[in-house]
Amino acid sequence: MSFSEDESYLSKDVADVDPDIARILGAELERQSETLEMIASENFTSQAVLQAVGSVLTNKYAEGLPGKRYYGGCEVVDQAEQLAIDRAKQVFGAVHASVQPHSGATANEAAYMALLKPGDRVLAMALDHGGHLTHGLKVNFSGRTYEFHHYGVSRETGRIDMDEVRERAKEVQPALIVAGASAYPRIIDFPAFRQIADEVGARFMVDMAHIAGLVAAEVHPSPVPFADVVTTTTHKTLGGPRAGLVVTRDEEVGAAVDRAIFPGLQGGPLMHTIAAKAVCLGHAMTDEFRERQARTVTNTQALAQGLSEGGIAMVSGGSDNHLVLVDLSDTDLTGKDGEERLDRAGITVNKNGVPFDERPPTVTSGLRIGTPALTTRGLGADEMREIAAIIVSALQSTVSDDEMAELRARSGAIGDRFPLYPRLETGSAVGAA
16 A cells, blocks of 8 residues: 555654644743743753754664664764764863763763772762762662762852862772762862872762853863763753763773663664764854853853842852752742742742752752753843842742732743744744744
């Protein structure tokens, strides 16, 4: 039985094939457009990245590496992966790049697998002080496979105390020290970590998932010259597809990471996503990208200043990067309450624990608020100060329903000035006008 082009399932739009999913795609585009996205780990990727992710490369199996595949017909996708590899090395000043990890968690797992044996000791930042669940949470693969110990921040300053890190390293004698965080608003001292690792004979790994875009644009110090392995996601400040990446300054370590990824952890790589990584890494070499990353930092500082002037406390008192961590410990408001209030005001954030938090992780005493997505959308310092004023008002205990509605209207008006994906109608870049 044959089909004409109009009848073929392969040639139909998602709206014709699956109206339910088409409706969901449209609804999500509407949600993203009509609210102010301030979750620090989220960003808006480019239409070019959306197109690469939705491309025919999704059809191709390509186990192995460029030129060394276990499948035929890889001569074209080899070009895409090699471009991604070459661009990653150029952007981050690395000797080796592994672009196949499906996620930041997989990238971390591959790094551990390349550097450690099961049961080895690792020293990393505590989750409740700003670390990540792959840095040794008991129920995570990391905490189940390796013996993790943790360092934190100073109660007085909210910053990593390198003297404490040194003492913990001498006490634990880890095989690996991990730096990097998911909720730390200050610059990380990579040379000091390297020195401590050398003092105790440990390897040094950096998870730069949150700050990779800032590092690429040289508005945050790079960990690559100091770490044995550097892992990242590609979708946060870097602004690419949701995926992972590993770079190293040593070919032998890089080859060990490659083997850990395949055949150690993954089968066929996602070639459409790898192509999208190449797109975002290419963009990371442009002046527009560098300017946007610098503006991400100045936007965060403007936001922090506005919050501080409004009486909102923040861990460490401010920020050097792309996020602030609001501290509600001394108020009756919880992080969960704050997240819900800001959602009503048209601002999307996430509740987050603060150092020495006495509330449970499902409630928390903090809010993690970031500027990457809104900076990508075009907002500047003036808008951040306006948003800070909205946040301050929304978190007041006396705010009424009518006042909250007014705050949401103000948030919506800001968003209206900076349209998101004006060429998209259904939330899909495929076939965009």
